[in-house]
Amino acid sequence: MTGLPAVPPQETIQQVVSQLAARVPGRDLARASAELSLAYRSAGAVGGAGGAGGAGGRGGGGSAEVPVGSDLAALAYLVTRFPATFAASRRALELSKESSAGWRPRSLVDVGAGPGTAALAAASTWPDLERALLLEPGRHMRSLGEELCARLGLCGPSWRWGVAEPGEPGEPGELTGFDVVAMAYVLGEAGERADDLVALWWERCSGLIVVVEPGTPAGFGVVRRVRSLLVSLGGTVVAPCPHEADCPMGEGDWCHFGVRLSRSSLHRRMKAGEVGWEDEKFSFAAVARPALPGGRSAGRILRRPGRQRRRVELSLCTEAGLERATIGRSSPLYRRAVKSAWGDAWPDASASRV
Numbered sequence: 001m002t003g004l005p006a007v008p009p010q011e012t013i014q015q016v017v018s019q020l021a022a023r024v025p026g027r028d029l030a031r032a033s034a035e036l037s038l039a040y041r042s043a044g045a046v047g048g049a050g051g052a053g054g055a056g057g058r059g060g061g062g063s064a065e066v067p068v069g070s071d072l073a074a075l076a077y078l079v080t081r082f083p084a085t086f087a088a089s090r091r092a093l094e095l096s097k098e099s100s101a102g103w104r105p106r107s108l109v110d111v112g113a114g115p116g117t118a119a120l121a122a123a124s125t126w127p128d129l130e131r132a133l134l135l136e137p138g139r140h141m142r143s144l145g146e147e148l149c150a151r152l153g154l155c156g157p158s159w160r161w162g163v164a165e166p167g168e169p170g171e172p173g174e175l176t177g178f179d180v181v182a183m184a185y186v187l188g189e190a191g192e193r194a195d196d197l198v199a200l201w202w203e204r205c206s207g208l209i210v211v212v213e214p215g216t217p218a219g220f221g222v223v224r225r226v227r228s229l230l231v232s233l234g235g236t237v238v239a240p241c242p243h244e245a246d247c248p249m250g251e252g253d254w255c256h257f258g259v260r261l262s263r264s265s266l267h268r269r270m271k272a273g274e275v276g277w278e279d280e281k282f283s284f285a286a287v288a289r290p291a292l293p294g295g296r297s298a299g300r301i302l303r304r305p306g307r308q309r310r311r312v313e314l315s316l317c318t319e320a321g322l323e324r325a326t327i328g329r330s331s332p333l334y335r336r337a338v339k340s341a342w343g344d345a346w347p348d349a350s351a352s353r354v
């Protein structure tokens with residue numbers, strides 16, 4: 001069987017988003033975008049734009065469902081949120097792939113796909129994927145996603161859309177055996193149903209579940225809970241944690257990562273002409289059943305590395321807990337430390353304890 005059609009580069013995706021947006025008056029789209037941003041901010045469901053560093057992205061209280069109740073609202077999501085949720089999903093999946101090197105998943109389900117975000121990210125991360133099922137209960141979001149993906153050449157029997165529950169009349173039938181189950185920016189909105197949803201999809205997963213949420217205290221809270229649940233069900237954590245022990249993150253802190261994305265001119269206009277880039281903060285967990293090949297590293301870099309003269313300071317999560325490592329010029333890992341980035345795996349856990 002051959003793989004899915006290749007996902008076009010990001011510039012092409014941005015061009016298609018701009019073409020889709022061009023069919024409504026800019027003023028209407030700007031208004032809908034402002035309303036959507038406000039709704040996400042009040043729900044605490046955005047992983048922060050702007051600023052750098054390991055702390056940003058305080059999103060306030062818990063996140064809640066933000067209904068996308070019209071074609072215009074779905075388009076506003078595509079223009080203003082999709083670029084960031086795509087970039088975050090892509091980074092989370094790449095980090096998961098690095099920790100399961102050599103594993104070649106064939107099938108994917110994207111639960112709460114929105115416009116197809118995690119499926120597009122997964123298909124660009126694992127080009128050997130052969131089939132994708134995208135489940136999206138919101139009809140405005142689903143029809144926009146179908147159109148976006150079709151324009152990107154992703155359609156047909158290997159790239160199917162469904163509502164939410166496979167097995168319902170008229171819905172795709174296969175319920176189990178998905179190598180990758182992706183749930184991006186969904187569980188925070190699912191509220192009390194989140195744990196049941198995760199347990200349900202764990203049963204239908206034969207490989208890896210990847211959960212991505214905003215990099216806020218609330219988003220991290222969801223990820224931490226889901227990670228514990230999956231470990232209690234027998235899962236092995238692939239990323240970001242190098243262990244299955246209780247999360248060592250202390251009170252008032254939260255494990256999150258960041259990704260910088262460039263904004264198209266349309267994206268910039270809809271965000272009131274700010275800078276040409278934004279930083280999306282996200283939390284994630286990738287948990288496998290059964291243990292995948294590849295193996296994870298001894299540590300994970302939890303903050304932007306501090307580069308000083310002749311040394312690099314790293315904040316790490318390791319099996320022994322949170323550690324701070326100082327990598328001097330004489331270390332064989334110095335070059336690697338200089339090039340390292342927030343979120344990267346780190347091969348050595350020996351360090352002075354925090």
Ligand SMILES: C[S@@+](CC[C@H](N)C(=O)[O-])C[C@H]1O[C@@H](n2cnc3c(N)ncnc32)[C@H](O)[C@@H]1O
Pocket residue numbers: 081082085086111112113114115116117118135136137138141164183184185186189190193197
């Ligand atoms: C914030 S959007 C995220 C969309 C996409 N995953 C992304 O990252 O851009 C959340 C989506 O989850 C969907 N959703 C909410 N509850 C769901 C459920 N129980 N099962 C599947 N999807 C759900 C919503 O319809 C909505 O489109």
